[in-house]
Amino acid sequence: MAADTVEQIKQKLTITDVVGQYVKLTRAGRYMRGLSPFNKEKTPSFFVNPERGSYYCFSSSQGGDMFTFIEKMEGVDFKGALKILAEKAGVELVYQKGNQDKGKLDRLREAMARAEAFYAAECGEGRSAAYRYAVERGLKQETIKEWNLGYAPDSWRALLEKLSADGFTTQELIAAGLIKEADGKKGTWYDRFRNRLMFPIRDSAGRTVAFTGRALDPNDQAKYLNSPETELYKKHEILFGMDKAKDAIRTRGFAVLVEGQMDLLMLHQIGFQNTVALSGTALSKEHLALMKRYADNLMLALDADRAGLAAAQKSAIAALGAGMRVKAVRMPLGKDPADLAKDTPQDFTRRVSDAKPIVEFFLETLAATEKDPHRLILEAERVVLPLILAIQSPMEREHFVGVAARMLGGSPDAIRASLGKVRAAPAGNAGAEAAPEPLISKMKTSERLGLQLRAVVESYPSSALALRVKDEYSRIIGVYPDEPVPERILFESGIAFGEAPGETAADDLIRTFERAVLTEKLSDATGALRLAESANDTNAIQQAASKCRDIATRLASL
Numbered sequence: 001m002a003a004d005t006v007e008q009i010k011q012k013l014t015i016t017d018v019v020g021q022y023v024k025l026t027r028a029g030r031y032m033r034g035l036s037p038f039n040k041e042k043t044p045s046f047f048v049n050p051e052r053g054s055y056y057c058f059s060s061s062q063g064g065d066m067f068t069f070i071e072k073m074e075g076v077d078f079k080g081a082l083k084i085l086a087e088k089a090g091v092e093l094v095y096q097k098g099n100q101d102k103g104k105l106d107r108l109r110e111a112m113a114r115a116e117a118f119y120a121a122e123c124g125e126g127r128s129a130a131y132r133y134a135v136e137r138g139l140k141q142e143t144i145k146e147w148n149l150g151y152a153p154d155s156w157r158a159l160l161e162k163l164s165a166d167g168f169t170t171q172e173l174i175a176a177g178l179i180k181e182a183d184g185k186k187g188t189w190y191d192r193f194r195n196r197l198m199f200p201i202r203d204s205a206g207r208t209v210a211f212t213g214r215a216l217d218p219n220d221q222a223k224y225l226n227s228p229e230t231e232l233y234k235k236h237e238i239l240f241g242m243d244k245a246k247d248a249i250r251t252r253g254f255a256v257l258v259e260g261q262m263d264l265l266m267l268h269q270i271g272f273q274n275t276v277a278l279s280g281t282a283l284s285k286e287h288l289a290l291m292k293r294y295a296d297n298l299m300l301a302l303d304a305d306r307a308g309l310a311a312a313q314k315s316a317i318a319a320l321g322a323g324m325r326v327k328a329v330r331m332p333l334g335k336d337p338a339d340l341a342k343d344t345p346q347d348f349t350r351r352v353s354d355a356k357p358i359v360e361f362f363l364e365t366l367a368a369t370e371k372d373p374h375r376l377i378l379e380a381e382r383v384v385l386p387l388i389l390a391i392q393s394p395m396e397r398e399h400f401v402g403v404a405a406r407m408l409g410g411s412p413d414a415i416r417a418s419l420g421k422v423r424a425a426p427a428g429n430a431g432a433e434a435a436p437e438p439l440i441s442k443m444k445t446s447e448r449l450g451l452q453l454r455a456v457v458e459s460y461p462s463s464a465l466a467l468r469v470k471d472e473y474s475r476i477i478g479v480y481p482d483e484p485v486p487e488r489i490l491f492e493s494g495i496a497f498g499e500a501p502g503e504t505a506a507d508d509l510i511r512t513f514e515r516a517v518l519t520e521k522l523s524d525a526t527g528a529l530r531l532a533e534s535a536n537d538t539n540a541i542q543q544a545a546s547k548c549r550d551i552a553t554r555l556a557s558l
């Protein structure tokens with residue numbers, strides 16, 4: 001199904017059609033060019049090749065086709081991109097009968113959508129306890145509507161009866177996490193959420209996959225109740241609010257991470273639309289991979305109590321290990337981001353502006369609470385050194401070694417010695433979005449130049465230039481390789497040679513390539529001659545000397 005659908009989509013959509021909905025493109029020779037949608041920049045470094053159906057962003061070193069682009073922009077996997085592009089192209093996704101999981105997942109998504117609509121209808125405007133509670137906490141009517149907050153009525157089976165009447169089976173509602181079995185009463189089922197303000201949890205594509213319910217009865221033991229893990233909902237993969245925050249994260253260059261749904265809604269309401277939230281789980285490598293699709297900078301805005309600081313340190317270590325840069329907002333004790341957003345939004349904005357890199361944040365926090373110098377050093381060893389150790393950049397790590405030494409009144413050498421005794425946390429694996437490009441800077445000169453020549457052949461197929469380059473490459477090396485050329489090199493070739501280069505446009509590059517190949521061969525032959533002379537091997541000396549003369553003669557003729 002997928003291969004046929006991909007071809008149908010490519011027949012009906014061009015990459016310019018797809019990218020042009022996100023990036024303003026202008027003609028640049030044979031390419032289209034625009035500002036990177038992945039990074040802030042003033043000079044355009046994002047190129048689209050309409051002929052090949054590919055793009056490359058030089059500022060973020062990533063490229064691909066229209067499917068890759070949608071994956072990154074919408075935060076979905078290939079299946080998600082396929083669905084989005086199929087809808088844009090008007091292509092029907094037809095699944096084979098054997099694909100039972102697809103039908104099951106569609107049913108679960110439909111059940112979640114019906115449940116969300118049910119809860120939203122029950123919430124109403126002002127008539128439910130959930131709506132009144134949301135307004136009391138500072139949420140505006142527009143926010144409640146935009147996020148489709150709902151109310152799970154104080155009834156045992158209201159949702160169960162509604163969805164059963166809509167044709168959903170008990171097994172489907174169990175699989176969706178909407179109902180549960182009564183303790184000690186096998187076969188008796190009731191609604192999982194009752195008398196709660198309901199927050200729909202959506203995946204990056206905006207599909208509701210779970211709920212968080214905030215208790216409205218102060219005597220309820222569970223203040224917040226989350227959906228269980230299901231085939232739709234994996235806690236370690238979903239960040240609350242990412243579907244609405246991803247564009248703001250991309251344009252602002254950083255994500256704000258908070259602990260709960262109410263914190264997030266209040267921050268979005270005062271302008272921090274780049275905020276995402278955890279839902280009762282630790283920050284995972286999957287969460288980090290999702291955030292890194294849009295930005296490499298993370299701002300932690302967690303509570304200032306002991307639990308909040310512990311969570312901040314743990315999240316920071318994971319994010320630093322994933323190669324992110326991390327800052328923290330200093331919150332007043334006893335107040336969370338929702339409180340500040342409601343009471344003093346300007347104060348929260350100022351605190352974000354004053355946020356410190358996570359190492360400095362914790363050094364200042366510890367110094368403010370621990371006045372004994374010896375205990376301060378011990379606490380810094382426990383809390384701060386794991387943060388420094390998690391930093392991936394050696395230069396950044398060395399910078400914060402100096403910062404810690406100054407703030408603790410010690411020496412950088414002492415900090416480094418202590419770092420050697422700290423057990424490193426597992427590095428956050430943010431997951432590369434695509435296969436890493438070859439390290440061009442570490443290639444031999446001949447390899448690098450050879451890649452550039454092969455890029456010419458791929459960029460201008462069937463042209464006189466391509467035929468000449470291919471013939472000359474084969475003459476110099478002896479065989480023309482069949483491996484694909486990295487996207488970056490292809491785009492560099494197109495930019496360098498322009499729209500319609502002539503047959504001899506790459507002659508200078510060919511000569512430079514041949515000179516590099518011969519120079520490396522001469523170096524190898526000279527080394528072989530020295531070894532033969534050391535071994536006093538007359539035959540080997542003669543052969544090596546002859547080879548050196550031949551290569552030197554060819555070099556001299558260039």
